[in-house]
Amino acid sequence: MALELAGSPATLVFATSALGIVPTAALMGRATEELAARAGPGIGGLLNVTFGNAPELIIALFALGQGLHEVVKASIIGSIIGNILLVLGASMLAGGLGRDKQTFSRTSAGVQTSMLLLAAAALLMPAIFELVEGKGLPQPGAELVDYGATVEHLSFAVAIVLIATYALGLVFSLKTHRDLFNPEYGDEDSWGWPVRTSVIALAVAGVLVGVMSEVLVGSISEASKAAGLSEFFIGVIVVAIVGNAAEHWVAVLVARKDKMDLAVNVAIGSSAQVALFVAPVLVLASIFVGPGPLALVFNGFELGALLLAVLIANYVTQDGESTWFEGVQLLAVYAVLGLAFYYA
Numbered sequence: 001m002a003l004e005l006a007g008s009p010a011t012l013v014f015a016t017s018a019l020g021i022v023p024t025a026a027l028m029g030r031a032t033e034e035l036a037a038r039a040g041p042g043i044g045g046l047l048n049v050t051f052g053n054a055p056e057l058i059i060a061l062f063a064l065g066q067g068l069h070e071v072v073k074a075s076i077i078g079s080i081i082g083n084i085l086l087v088l089g090a091s092m093l094a095g096g097l098g099r100d101k102q103t104f105s106r107t108s109a110g111v112q113t114s115m116l117l118l119a120a121a122a123l124l125m126p127a128i129f130e131l132v133e134g135k136g137l138p139q140p141g142a143e144l145v146d147y148g149a150t151v152e153h154l155s156f157a158v159a160i161v162l163i164a165t166y167a168l169g170l171v172f173s174l175k176t177h178r179d180l181f182n183p184e185y186g187d188e189d190s191w192g193w194p195v196r197t198s199v200i201a202l203a204v205a206g207v208l209v210g211v212m213s214e215v216l217v218g219s220i221s222e223a224s225k226a227a228g229l230s231e232f233f234i235g236v237i238v239v240a241i242v243g244n245a246a247e248h249w250v251a252v253l254v255a256r257k258d259k260m261d262l263a264v265n266v267a268i269g270s271s272a273q274v275a276l277f278v279a280p281v282l283v284l285a286s287i288f289v290g291p292g293p294l295a296l297v298f299n300g301f302e303l304g305a306l307l308l309a310v311l312i313a314n315y316v317t318q319d320g321e322s323t324w325f326e327g328v329q330l331l332a333v334y335a336v337l338g339l340a341f342y343y344a
Helices: 010-051 054-065 069-096 106-133 149-176 195-218 220-227 231-243 245-256 260-285 300-317 324-343
Strands: none
Touching (some): 010 054, 010 195, 010 220, 010 231, 054 069, 054 195, 054 231, 054 260, 069 245, 069 300, 106 149, 106 300, 149 260, 195 220, 220 231, 231 245, 231 300, 231 324, 260 300
């Protein structure tokens, strides 16, 4: 904030605000887990799914206000593929080192990946409609594209379907089949924040994430030009990683402790949450925030990455086992996608 007020170079402001989001997002995650540990599996699970992706949602809302629709969509795809390839890959690598293999629940992972696959199908359809009936897919360098009322209405309808599916998914995961989706963290004894402290920390962290997000989004355009990076690359890689930094660390840490059920739940579950909740909420919010409605029309790079990541998630989790080399392969795919995004 000091650099912003002092009129420092946009690249420096962007870098420091991105770094500033990481510890505040981690504080938000810690406070949420403290509350969840005391609220029981039902309410605790609801708290986790409500605040788990709050930092990236806050960042995206500020980007909507700036009219950076393509950056918002890039961050959505970046979060999905980042959780599947980067987080799950790093978790499998870290957890598999020194071990022959690790195991996790095929049933839980299968439900999560099925939800993700169905959500991906819904996210693909507006782009397919625009490709067939409209003027084609957007370019990676675009900021704001007018797709017309028909695609905007289609995106709104898709968002409603996804929200409804998400609500039913909450009933499934928090009530009728909650044992599958609330594995033990195993570290509750090392915690101990009172409820009041957790609530205060959650509120303070939310405000700080909001402030840092506003500074971050305000510097994206200038920083991208100064650094020689496209806004598309910043949205799909940098913003996505920053918004999920706390969850990334948790997944890798618990995988190293041989708790792969939890690591897979965090990685795949977070991706499904972004697709089923964050994306449609942003579509609905765009009616009131920013220059106009957000159309769920992704560019070709985003569509390809989304489809590949979801198919890979289904493939690597179907046997309920993982090794460190599977983690290397997932990270390699993420690196290849990152290179393609860089040159796009």
